[in-house]
Amino acid sequence: MSSEYNYDQNSEFFPFFVLTITSLITLPLTYTLLNAPSDQSGANKGHQITADYTPDNADIIDTQRAKQKRKELRLKRMLTAAAGWLVIGYMVYLMAVTTRTSAAPWDPWSVLDLSMSASEKEINSRYRKLSRTMHPDKRQPNPALNETQESVNDDYGNIVKAYKTLTDEDIRNNWIQFGHPDGRQSTSFGIALPQLLVAEGSGKYVLVFYGALLGVGLPWLVGKWWYGMQQRTKEKVYVTSAGNMFREFNERMDSGDVAAAVSSANEFKDIFDGAHADTGLGKLEGKLKAADDLAIGMSAKDRKKLDEIEDPARRKTLALVWAYLARLKLDDQTLEVGKYEVAPTTLRMTEAFLSIALAYGFTAPVFSAFHLSQDLVQAIPPSSARLPLMQLPHFTPNVVKSIEQSTGKKEHLSIQSFMALPAEQRRTLAAAAGLSSNNLGTAEQVARQLPLMKVEKAFFKVQGEKYIIPSSLVQFVVKARFIPPGSTNVPPLNEKDLLDIDPADGDLAAQKQEPEQHPIPLAYAPYLPRDRAPRWHIFLADNRQQKIAVPPFTFGMFDKKAFDDQGKPTFDVVTLKMQFQAPPQAGEYRFQMHVICDSYVGFDHKEEAVMKVEDASKALEVDDDDDISEPEEDTIAGQMAAMKGQTTADPDKPKRKREPKPKVEEESDYESGTDEDEDSESETDTDTDSDDE
Incomplete structure (x- = not known):
């Protein structure tokens, strides 16, 4: 058995090959672009x-x-994907308009209009019939x-x-088994290339190109994509970087x-690579x-850490971070x-480190990560x-100190304190x-x-x-207004805006309705070379622990x-809700509520929050205004009461009120006090009666 190679002389099947190769690259690339996590x-x-x-x-910052x-737009990937889809579209067009010149295989049964199961008698009869009508005479x-x-x-x-x-038994069997009167034929391989490209001895070079593309290029591309997926975390941070920051973590960090800690990330080595790592x-x-x-905000401990770093890329990174925070002129x-x-x-990387700190739950590194984020956005020295006044334009350290x-x-x-002063x-x-x-x-305008x-x-x-009972699903509701520093003619607060009325039990549409979503102005950060949408983080802390x-x-x-x-404040009350499970024991729990903005310095807020968790029996009690009658004898409840030896209600007797059960309170590990040096601006009490607020 021999092999035969045929070339696509008329370019009939070449589009199929190009479509397949292009799709192998374009489809995964498009998937990664569509499913890439947004930059929050x-x-x-x-x-x-x-x-x-x-x-x-300013020219460097703008550049x-x-x-x-x-980089955020992934311009190269988008252009590559767009070019791939254009090629795919053109190949589909060629496949639709190209005329196939290859002849259909000759089939004796089709010629006589018979099935393959036809008997010899049917074949003879059909032949005689066609001879009478189709003979040239x-x-x-x-x-x-x-x-x-x-x-x-x-x-x-x-x-x-x-x-x-x-009518020849051997030839007929060959057609049935092999599709050819002579039996098994040589194998034919079709190469989806016009013969023009492989003429005059150039075919071997084209085959080498195909081998390199399919045997080397495509596996390398897929391997690189897979390895890139494996070496990054869900937050798109190198796994090695997460490990480095994890080793630097401790529960008392400023x-x-x-x-x-974040300077240990390998992402910085992509910026300062090789011989350029220690330049300057x-x-x-x-x-x-x-x-x-x-x-510049550096302490002796910070100086020592910088001097102890041996890796030139990390050392340069940390030094540049301090220079950026201090707005230090480098004359280079x-x-x-x-x-x-x-x-x-x-x-x-600071936001990635925050995820590590939150996993441990210690407040000190969490606060430090939030504060460093604020400092980086505003280019302000820490410690x-x-x-805070350096966030305003033209306010230098000397001006602020004066x-x-x-x-x-x-x-x-x-x-806010500065803008509260008389003009x-x-x-x-x-x-x-x-x-x-x-x-x-x-x-002042800013x-x-x-x-x-x-x-x-x-x-x-x-x-x-x-009431809030143990292990119930609790909502912590925060009502707030955005009032820029120095605002005048602020309208008085409407008490109705502070209510949080629950939708009716049967109103499924209201229960499923998603709240509106309105953005906040981008952070004013003239030194940060990127757009930054400010975010507010609300959490409850236990100051005792x-x-x-x-x-x-x-x-x-x-x-x-x-x-x-137009960018003017509306002074409308916005509602922020966080949902979590109540503690499993009844009692009074004291938290410290923190509202932290990750983009501005001095905009943080804290106050004490008290949550009262009642015993589960409290939920069975009724108010004095709620009358509950005893079950009647002809009801299921009445029959059950009779079986327990209880009397049912007399219709002529007045309804009685259920006696409340004694309240049980237990002390819990959630209860915490407030540090002496922290002054709470207000005390937050439990408020669960939505209809009476």
């Missing part, structure tokens, strides 16, 4: 906060921001059907050939410790050593570019050098600090656009129930518009 920090984007301010190195946007060509004498002769010749084939490192460290520790274009290039990656010294306050001045006093303080009236006006959340009310409840009792719930969209289309 930049998702649900609102409008920009306007300001007439240009920071230092890095454009580069980051291209008895059939004249029909010009209307484009018939010629030659075509008539050919038709009758096929009939004779088919008859001889089917912002500097978190910065050192000596100059960079010299700038840091020459700077004042308090001015390459280092300046690197300073702004590491900031978005450091922010992403004691954390100056203003704070003039006010005589020991604590750093927040934006004349703000102008006087700014002038004394060397800030012009125009620059002060720009800063401050009046910042989304400062004010918590109006917070309470616990169980939907549709009056220094652990998180209820993990954070994150909110980036709200049920009402906090700002209109």
Whole structure:
């Protein structure tokens, strides 16, 4: 048995091959693009906060921001997928319009219009019948059907050939078994290439190309995709990076410790690779050593950690992070570019580290991760050098320190505290600090656009129930308004907006209705080379154990518009809800509620939250206004009461009220106190009566 190779001389089957190869690349690529996790920090984007301010190195920041946007858009993958779909579409078009020139296989049964099970008698009868009508002597060509004498002769010749084939037992068996009168034939291999491409001895090169494509290129591409999937976590962080940060974790970490931990991520090696890892490192460290520790927020412990790092890429990363936070001028274009290039990656790694910290539940590293996130967004030094006013344009460390010294306050001045000062006093303080009236006006304009959340009310409840009982599904409801610093003409609070009325039991449409989703303005972060949508994280902590009792719930969209289309605050009350299971024992549980914004410094809020869990028997009690009559004798309840030896109600007797059962309270591990140095702004009580609020 021989082999025969045939080429696609007329390009009839070549589109099938191209379609298959292109689909193997395009379909998985399209799937990854459609199912790629959205960037939560930049998702649900609102409008920009306007300001007439240009920071230092604005050209570098804009370039890095454009580069980051291209990276987030996955432009190369999108273009590759689009080109793949164009090729697929064109191949489908060619498959539809190309005429197939290959002749259909000759079939003797079809010629005689018989089935393969026809007997010899049926074959002879059919042949004689066709001979009487199809013989050239008895059939004249029909010009209307484009018939010629030659075509008539050919038709009758096929009939004779088919008859001889089917009446010869050996030939007939060969047709049935092998589809050919001569039996088994040589194997034919079709190569989906026009013969033009393999003419004059070039065929071997084309075959080598095919072998490299199918034997090397395609397996390499699939392997790279699979390995890339395996070496990253669900948050798209290298598994090795997660392991490095895990080893750096401890339960007492400040912002500097978190910065050192995230610098161990391998993502930074993609930025500083090979010989360029330590380029300019000596100059960079010299700038840091020459700077004042308090001015850049570095402590002796932070200095020691930097000096102990041996890996040049990690050491350079951590040094650039501190330079970015301190807005340190490096007098080197390459280092300046690197300073702004590491900031978005450091922010992403900080969010990944937060997931590790939340798994342990200690409050110190969680707070430090949130605070470092705020510092990175606003480019503000951490620790004691954390100056909230530096978030405003034109406010340098010297200007802020001068203003704070003039006010005589020991604590750093927040934006809301500064904007709460009389306008004349703000102008006087700014002038004394060397800030012009125009620059002060720009800063005030930005401050009046910042989304400062004010918590109006917070309470616990169980939907549709009056009391919270052990192990019930509890909702912690927070009612808040966005009131930017320095806002005037703030409307009074409507008490009805603080109610949280449950939908009726039978109203399924209201119960399934999803709340509206409205974005918040993008964070004002002129030094961060990316767009950032601020988010608010609400969680309950146990201060006595220094652990998180209820993990954070994150909110980036709200049920009402906090700002209109022109960016002006609406002062509407928004509702934030977090749901969790109540403790298994009755008692009074004291938590510390924390509301943390991950994009602004000084916008955090905390207050005490008290949850009263009643004994399960409390749910069976009724109020004084609720009358319950005894069951009548002819009811099932009445018959059951009679079987228990209880009397049924006399219709003429007045209805009696069920006596309440004594309340049972137990102390639980959830109960916690409040630190002496933390002043609660308000006390939150349990509020579960939705109809009476």
